[in-house]
Amino acid sequence: MNQIKKWIQFIIGLIIVSIGIVLTIKADLGAAPWDVFHISLTKHINMLTVGKASQLTGLAVILFSFFIARIKPTSGTIINMLLVGFMIDLIMSIIPQPITIIYQYIYLIGGIAIVGFGVAVYITAHCGTGPRDSLMMALTKKFNIDIQWIRSSLELGALIIGYLLGGPVGIGTICIALGIGPMLSISLDLLGSLSNKHSLAQTDC
Template identity: 40%
Template sequence: MFFVGGLILLALGIALTIKGKDLGISPWDVFHYGLFLHFGLTIGLWSILAGLTIVLVTSVFTRTFPQIGTFLNMILVGLFIDFFNWLLPNIELFWLEVIVFILGILISAYGVGIYVAPNLGAGPRDSVMLLINKATGWKVSRVRNGIECVVCLAGFLLGGPVGIGTILVVLFMGNIVGYAIPHSKQLLDFVIRRGDRDENLNQRTLRLNHHD
């Protein structure tokens, strides 16, 4: 539940930034949006197809089968991006776009933190980042920034929206995710402890009722 909830929040955050696209959107979403403009389909479906390509490539190079969480991440995020893009209204006022965009960044970051907390598998894009890091020894931050620059440039050439918001995502998303992950793990631990406590109380009640 925690994992899927995090993916839903991540998709909602991405959809909100897309609704505020006049400010620019995140590098990967610039790429997906550019593919959507040129070839049709939907932004969410291009997110799934790009993720599937990355999963296949990393699987070949690492000779390993991805965790189930990687597939769920790839499919559910894409589906929910399209759902929220359909559900949320288009925004005409610039000041409202700014609010929605900032809200989208925060929700996306905590969505990442919540889906990462159960440790059920990284998303496709995080997997290729870790693969390059392991193969080259370069810092994760450098690898991440390099990948995002390449896909952002490709998306820009395809007509995707690049702006100050894109720069904000690159500069601050990682830091916000850094805060979100430990908070999410603490919340998950609390939920698990609460569940264990409630289960123990229920078992005691059942035993008492049985003796009676």
Template identity: 40%
Template sequence: MRKSFLWQWAFFLVGLMVMALGITLTIKGKAIGTSPWDVLHIGLYKQVGLTIGSWSILTGLFIIVTTSIFLKQWPRLATWLNMLLIGSFIDFFNWLLPNTTVIAFELAYFIAGFFVMSMGCALYISANLGAGPRDTVMMIIAEKFGGSVRLGRTVMEVFAALSGWLLGGPVGVGTVILALGTGYVIQWALPKFQEALQKRMIESNESTQQA
């Protein structure tokens, strides 16, 4: 049981790191726009300072506090880690990856980021250890107004993108692509990661029983 639990956390943590890498790649390729939430984070960075990763953490913290009050329950450990690690990894990869103003390279960054971010999101979700702060908001919107999860996500991301655009964040066709397209990649990848995790958890349990 202990080994299978470690596999869950491995998928979760690696998934967060991969997703943050993908987010950073799209930020580096922001000439055609970046994801709705990163439009907000970049807008806040331009107006106030700090770092993009810091704003990811601070907006996540605000969301966690407000949703906890609304739901009247304490967030799970994975939710806190999601908030802290994504922002920290974004700043690390933003420092590590070279900047470019060449449109072809920015486009390559964006395309790579689209797939890497989607795969990372599917990987961390497959661990089933808890939703991230923004995913929680999506569920609340869907439940409160009786709509679908997709509607909740759309409302949330339109609000984030509009707020970020007013602050000077990079909105473009890439913002629409990320808002509408990542779900399809996640939907395709999630069952595969869930199957892989389940297989490793079963193997771990069998090896423990044989020991």
């Protein structure tokens, strides 16, 4: 029963994250680094949605992580990849575009807060990392470089490639980069889970 509760919490967290991602994209003020890349792919590949681009990127990242560091994806990693992509496309079709600049900023700020909270919910379930977190750990293991440098380099790389391919970069991109961390920390406080901040790799489920 405890495992079932953890999986439910994990899935709810991923759905919350998906809502936040869609809000930041719909704000149209600049997306998060990985979303800049995902959106840029949709501009060059017919019939590709943002959610499917996220899934394909996640699959590529999982395979790359396995080949360079033999990091096998957990069931949580696979669910993360599939569910977030599916939910992004579903929610994109439901949430309307903001009609004024004020609503754009409401979407952006709300999206950042929601993503931070959603991440806190799903990581404290300890059911596995996301594909990009697995890649972070694979590169850290392979090259023995601090994980924060790896994370920053990956996000910067995704941002630059996405921008060159026509992805949306703007003030929102900066706000997201600066805002997610603090919102995650606040959310972990609210959940009473400060001790779990660095437990991304734990897989109790």
